[in-house]
Amino acid sequence: MRFFCFALFIAVFSCTKHKTTRTKLNQFIPENASVILKTSNIEGLKSAVQNNDFIQKLSKSNSYKTLESKLDALSLLQPKGELLVCFSNDKSDSLQYSIVTKYHKNLVKTDSLPNYIEETITQKNSSITKSKLNNNTFYSTIIDSIFFASSSKKIMDAAFLHINENAELEKIYNTTDQNKSLSVIMISDNAFVKSLFIEDSISLKNFSNYFALDADINQDEILINGITKATDSSDSLIHVFKHTVPQENEIQNITPSNSDGFLSFTFDNFKTFETNVSKFNKTDSIPSTELFDYVTEIGVIYEDKNRAIVLNSIDVIATKDALLSELNVTDTYRQIEIFSFSKPQVFSNTFHPLISFNNATKYCVVDNFFVFADSLEMLQNIIANYQNKTTLSQQSYFKSIKANLSDQSSLLMVVNPSILKTILDKNLQDNSNYTLNKYKASALQFIYDTNFAHVNGIIKKAKTRGYQNSISEVFNIKLNADLLNQPQFVTNHRTNQKEIVVQDVNNQLYLISNKGKILWKKQLQGAVLGKIEQIDIYKNGRLQLVFATPKRIYVIDRNGNDVAPFPKKFSDQITQPLSVFDYDKKKKYRLLVTQNKKVFMYDVSGKIVKGFTFKSASKTINSQPQHFRMSGKDYLTFKTEDRLYILDRTGKTRVKPKTSVNFSNQNVFLYNNKFTTTTNNGHLVSIDTRGNTATQNLNLSDHHHLDTTSKTLVTLTDNKLTIKSRTIELDFGNYTPPKIFYLNDKIYVSVTDLQAQKIHLYDSQAKPIANFPVYGNSQISLDNIDKDRNLEFVTKGDSDAIILYQMN
Template sequence: MKRFAVFLTILTFIACSKKQEDNYNLAKHIPADTEAIVVTNDFSELLQHIKSNNFLADSEFGLKTKLINQLSYLSNFNFKTETGLSISNLDSKTLVYTITTKKDSGFIQLDSIQNKSVESIQEDGATFKRMNIENSKFFLFETENATIISNSKTKILDIANNRNSLNSNTFKSAYDAADPNKTSIFLNQAALKKMTSIFEKFSFPGFKDFSEWIVLDLDLKKDKLKANGISVHGKQKNFLTNFNGVSPREIEVSKVCPEDFISFYSFSFSSFKDLQKNSKDSIQKSYPNILDNSREAAIIKLKDGELFILNAIESETAKANLAGFGTEIETYRGIPIYEMEKPGVFNSIFSDLILLNENRFYGIIDHFIVFSSDTELIKKTIADHQNSNTIAGKSYYEEIASSLSSESSVLLVSRLPEFYTSIENNSKSSKLKFKKNSLAAFQMIAEDNFTHLHGIFSNSEEQKGSSNGAKQSASFKLEAPVATRAYFFKNHETDQRDILVQDENNTLYLISNKGTIFWKKELDSQISGPIHEVDLFKNGNKQIAFSTGYHLEVLDRNGNTVKPFPIKFNEPLTQPLSVFDYDNNRTYRFVLTQNKRVYMLGPKGKSIKGFDFENAKSNIVKAPKHIRLGTKDYILIAEESGRLNILSRQGSIRVPVNENFKYSENEWYGNDGNFITTEPDSNLITVTQSGAVSRKNLNLADNHRLKANDDLLVYLNENELSIKGKIVSLDFGLYTDPQIFSIGRKTYVSITDLQAQKVFVYDSNAELLSGFPVFGTSEVDISNADLDSRQELIVKGDDNEILLYKL
């Protein structure tokens, strides 16, 4: 029962001391029907911890109240040595307890107690006392060496007459294995069975037939408890004997376990054939080949259902083993989802080890096969894995895992707030208060005759890496595949940012950051280059400006064309639109290119008088660019011939450059007071404001990419990303150009691996932001899109999907 499950938590708050070696023998006075025993050398401190521990003091549950009420009178007693508390009837309204401690003349001073009564009784050949202290009734019996206290007269008489005492070689083995320097908890099979309903919430059946006795030695820390011990199997077959001769392995399910999990239960096996040999069934069942290529099976409990996980040794072999196992019904983020031909095929195979639902669907994530009865849970797991939103790598999980052995036969982990909420079933009997990332873990490592047990309960005050990392907050579907990168666009009505994106049908969408489609507008062709945000009327109401094949378009936030736009050209525009705002005063210049010709238009669509540069000597190969260095404005126009024109606002040559360049695909940038770009042969070109040219060999590959601003230089060279001189080694992949976002005092550098479909975001010190990489298949945009202080990121997901992340 759930109130008994808390029993272990209560018993964690016990001080440690040393057992005494003399004629006093606590084990001789344990009743035969005892279900749980606590042995401690500081019983008074045990009671004090139950009353005053921070967690217990803030939490309310029936067993705590019951123990305090029944044992509160013991604060009047002077416990000086090893004491045992034996308990039976754990699931009843009133506990039956027996306390054994060493006889001491100073154990109780009745004169100092006001509310008391003492009556001597002789019965069944025994002399003992019936006592009432502070309205608590109990019996007290003394032997030559021991004092026995119980709320059951039957227990007193049995002990006095040396009958019905615990006589178990298995218990003796457990008792001898206990650490004499620590408080120990002993639980027998009857007690463990009463925990079955709780642990079935993990889909763990083991406590129905777990072990004759287990012992746990406790190590109390400020905000955590560690428990280490053994289970003694005895002669009868039980759950743990399933693992005889099966070597434990590393449990890896955390790599696909979503961070918002409730619990997981996992068991490992070096060989599934060896595991099956230990089955209770005399007839061995046939099983799918995938199990010979697996090393772990697990159940993950989530708020909306559960997942069954098989951890395959090698992913390609696993895929081959699963050929014909199911029919592909859809693809999500590049991962096929299948419907099984024979749902529930694993249920009977694992009947001794795990409680399974009928899982109809599955998908393969790396070397994990994820089964569920709900495809949405498989999609969630895929998304969380791709977004690094699993518990693997989270500091609070690593902290608890570091206290356990690296290899397990069985591992159970629960997120305590969510787990207790799930088992309460809206019951008001318990009010347990856990901190956000509190975890409990219980590990079993099987040997031939016994099993090592390791447990940890963590309720730390502060947890690192909680929920401040990047997390997906929304996804939006378009009617056709996404054709352009998505852009944030200021909504002057809400002071938030909406999303602009175009699909392959040339339809432009404006979508709120909550997913509402404000409007759709069909354009004549694809948008070329970036979408620019402008404020033509200087009143805070923003418009968007962009170019298509033949048009310069300006639309208001309702999707309406702003007059006199669009501007139509008879010949195609050969470079994307550039927008200049020299003095940041919203006096915009729209700059467009047709081969050698440059057009500069004002906010009303008219040509700017006084801009004299109209024709280059050869075709213009990059969109004209405005760069401000200090207080000076420069317009850079690069030609196919290698000529670089550095112009004034009026279009005259402002900086004469006497060299021609072999241009790479990178633009010109202003950096550290100079103009910079690269040549295909890996040279970094620097042009000063006086026109002096220098080159620096950076040993870059032909396909390198460069981005820069006034004080930050970023380049990608094969799989190395350099940010301000600091090198980040990436996996080899197919990467987008790096992007730089300066927002307030922070600078972000983003890059996307299109092959692995991962988005990386770094700060200006080349440190990867928490929660990255995340899933994405395009360049990104970053801005504060809502009213909180955290930034948002938008990126293409699946073909017709836009994803919104919160950084």
Template sequence: MKRFFVFTCLAIVLFQSCKEETVSPASGLIAYTPRNANVVIKINDYQAFKSELINNNFIKLLKNTPAYKNTFGLLNALKYITPKGTSLLTFTEIGKNEFNYTLICKNHNDLFSIDSTVNRKVEEIKYEGASIKILSIGEKQIFSTSVNNYFIGSSSRLLIENLIRNTGNLKADKNLEKLYQVAQNNIAANIFINHKESANLFQNVLSENLSNNMVEFNDWTSVDASIAQDYIKLNGIATSSDSIPNTLNLFKHKSPASSHAAEIVPLNASFFIAYPAVNPYNLRTVQPKDSLFKNIEEFVEIGLNQVKVAAVKNNDNIDFEDKLQQFVKQKSTYRDQTVWELNTDDLLVTHLTKIAKHIKAAHVAKVGDYYVFAQNSALLEDIISNFQNNATLAQVPTYTNLRSELADESSVLAIANLEKIKDSGSILNPDFITGIAKTSFKDYKYAAFQYISEGTFAHFHVLLKKANTSTVNSNLVTQLYSTTLDADIVSKPQFVLNHYTKKMEIVVQDNENNLYLIATNGKVLWKKKLDSKIRGNISQVDLYRNGRLQLAFTTATKFMVVDRNGEDVSPFPLSFNSTITQPLAVFDYSNNRDYRFLIVMGKQIKMYDRNAETVNGFTLKETNNTVINSPKHIRIGNKDYIVLQESDGKLDILHRTGDVRVRVKGNIDFSGNEIYLYNGKFTTTNTNGDLIQVDQQGRLNKIALDLKENHLIDATAHTLSTISENMLNIKENKATLDFGIYTQPKIFYIYDKIYVSVTDKQTHKVYLFDSNAKMIENFPVYGDAAVDLADMDNDKKLEMITVGDKSSVICYKIN
């Protein structure tokens, strides 16, 4: 499909920039790009761009192609570089089909992050008075130098030497520089493609003919990339020079127009390309006496059964049919439609050379508002039949939904059926076809490509999205996304509120102690290295009382508060010599954000205020025995209680000051479950499986529940849920599950409805029940950890997050 598969080429070129990094904003960066670079990628947000690429489901489908594998291998060494701010990644061809990268970014102390276990070697050589460092990691080498506080690293020593030789006369390609200056900065990355230098680059994905067409189409294309898990959007600008023949120049000085080609394109077509804004005089060779196509309004190329057919729309059909007769050999009818057989099959090639030079056509028929040209009558009959049966692209909701996200008017509009073009040698490189031979693109169905000419340039749009993202059936549990992290997950994913959008985002930690914030759409916003695993859940606080929320938590040795950008909030973190043994306890007694933070280190207790100052009014410094759970703040009526569980069975019920408020009459053989406020009493269980309740006078009551060893509970003010072996209890209701290893039941109260979730870690199944212990329809679903449940995007439908395959966070929508 002509000129359409640029997005695929870009996707592959882009993909392994997920193995690269980010940098600092500076217009000077562009001056250091190699002058003959094929592709320049401006990375504005490294973590977001990396997340977009590694989590895009379509790009994953290309993993067996040579282009994907070659890019992965080329950029593998760059995974150890972590630039800050804006960076540039360029690809330059040195020798036929030998592509090398160059990374340009601001120097900083933490630019390289290489684990001590990685085998590496660093050498330094001199070249024309400058220093070139050679970092060898395995078989890969990074050649680098520093110029004006910029780091320039490359897989090619030649590129670095060229840079050093030209240090005094560095200047970017003027066309590239113009595009660079107007590129959007509020997206993860911008891509700039030099068409005239990229024939071999395009041929890594596209056929030779289509690659040549790409080279001839225009000079430079600037693309703003927006990539989510289930769609790819590329928006940008294409430029062309008047001095060099370009296909794009065919549409200059002609306003874009609407195309209705989908009304005649049959469902079994592999693609169509519509030119609804052509200037008929620009499409012809020099034949002043030829007037057959002088009234053409639109030209359409259609891929059908591995053959190309064409359609034209005129503003004077009577004149067109009259002039057509001089080329007619004979005519027939099919389903009451006239079919003309022509005395030549070169009519289109001769008269519309610039856009139809490869289309043979010996037959023509009028279908709807178009005259369709085909190599044989059978193709025409197919198109006529489908049109009369309403089996055309315009009738397909998947297509109309995709089309609705594009501009109404175009200079060029292309739609491809990805499943049908994947084995087309006229579109794709043979090696690329081999790589995707066993890959199914049915979930994506169609992809769209659009040019909108405007004077000396054209707007450029590519859109590819999953077919099922626009229409979600009721009562279904659908996976919104699965976000893959850099290492296996060790914490339960947790929803946190974005105070700007009022939507939920996700925090989670991996086993390399990296904390991630994941956006509502599944993109990783940032990653922060911590000293150790976080203790328990993360709390959100508003330290400055201005509506802006921070994340508060403890690790093994630190009490940390970070803002929504992952930056430490002064005066935090606080560091401790002793090991923190319990999750951070956050108390806001009067809901006025005058927080109290309790840190537990074995027996030792420390309380801090929101300024990280010790609260002197809290007198309890140490318990007699180890505290076994995080302290709890419980309010009953207008009384506040701080509750601690000690390892010897003592339950401490304290004033805000830390003094004893209620003396409990007896010890409890704690089962390990926390203390909850349930039915107005302090509630937990003992090792015998009894429910233990303590009232405000310290009286202890025991209720036999016959819970087995290792049982787990959760409770709210009026709801108790327990799981014991395979029996789940919710209030007075029971559900019998398969035997397994279950997480703690978790109670959610959302939109006046109670939900209870448990996860069987043995079979990787997540269960969700209502208050009657009735399973929610279409559960269980796949998952490997306890879940969090919320209306993430404020659409009154719930989302649920859990761990997927060790290193991925899965988000489900419950419709």
């Protein structure tokens, strides 16, 4: 179990009558809760946490482990929709949690719980279940159809009496996004998060009052956006930006790439900003100085224990004039003069707590930047990196995070791995042994807007640049159980991009975004047969998944919900994958179900199509029914071990082959305008529309595979892969059937050696694609899944994982 994997418990529930009915989950937030986590997709959140590299590194901290242990009892909750986890601290400074979600009959499972004890506590007008699991005690009940649980009996008792009517908190709560995997509502004065900044002078308690943040948790990054709001403009640091307009941040253009990071704050009018800072510090007006009159951005560059203060001037001459009394040259470096500075305290006096450093006794001027520091070496390092164009702004990892930030901000902090860990350790209150070396740059940004500020944040693992013709791993995510079948791409009709569907051995079906986020998980009755297709059942552009299991036909919408009247149940077993036909491309779908010798045709209302007259084959059908269209005519094909059926759309025989052979279990294809398949002894069989039959000895073994397009034929027998008569002799192994992909006017042929765990990819001339083979454990699905021009493919990795690769 991981930090956000909250799931629940075990209880005997009873309802309690109240004078006031509460229908909103936020009405149950305990009064002393200071951090609230909200999710509407607990399964997606579990997966995101389990697969996120940063959180997994953080899981090595002592604080994480302690919280994980405390929440160990909360492992069986299966909510439908929104769930809240509220954290509170009591007077003894002990961490307490509460869980709030809508009650439904399958909310909790009590099966196979070790070390579990429960008892029912009956109180006046209420019934509470006290539970103990692995030495963790918690309480649960139902109030107004809301399931409420808490580790604190005091909080539980208060839940019956108290309705949270904090109007400001509700406004903040309502700004969170229902579609994000996690939202965090946080009161700044809390016992869990002390600071978000490098300097101890900037405390979270005095920064603002509320935060409401939405998080996108992907494998190698966490993206944060939301707002922060302060109710008292004089006591909150965020309001020093009141009545100012954010300017473009440029400090990164002079920050050395080998520095620890920087803090930048901007304003359009220094006098307004100066007044706001004085008001926050409750000090008298600061003596006027002309040094900052033409400055719109001030930054602090961090280098170990050293600091440099940077002024970004829009009038270099005017700012130089303000320093006319400070022209004592102490050194020259790379033809840039370094001067002494006699008033280093001016920065902390003017900008505290944003700047607490007061040792800047030297300065230099580099283009429009005025740089102040105490360390001569630090100034020289800044000058050298600026001239060498090796500043932070030039680095690919900074450009990568900058794409998720606004160009203009009131306050921006960018830090390297060392400073990021320092900030985290201040909040975790330990110095645990975890490393963040690959998180080259992380950022936190505030953009002031009227009486609140927008918040953007990013923690992202730096990636090695993908060179042309290389294969790069986009993500590798673990599921809750081993995979049952190979992952495949399906279309997201909202974005016209691709997503991934896959099933695990527990018959759970997953829909996964092309960023690696689990969008939903659905329990199925049985294993999916063959490929999952998509249809537009309502003819409105919205696509549904359609497929068969051994006793069901499913039609599932974008959100994982069944589309009525499906799933359709069958008493007899379905023996071939579901065939979906759309004869005239008018979305009048036909669903063909195979049950041993018989085939049944249904419409999308789940009713038998009466016009289809075929009843039964002579023997068991051994291939999935196919539909082909030639010269305006429809052909439905399937076969038994000794007969090929070629029907019209009504089920009547359209073509009768003029010979009979012993067929293999390979599908029927349309190749060179002929119905094509193979025999058991490895011959290629071709039948034209008049029933004329031709055979060709391809020297295939009994165990062989076939795939074709209209003009390309591919076979695999033993270790010999043949593409258009060109044969490749592979290493001996256990190979998946070959698969042809036609993308961007190019043929690709894939095959995977399950024994060696290698994916091979070839072009139509049987030439291997550069940088293959790569690691994989299943047949692949290949397509362009996003908005760039690169192709991606998905495969099974470890037994419980899927891997998405990109071909650069």
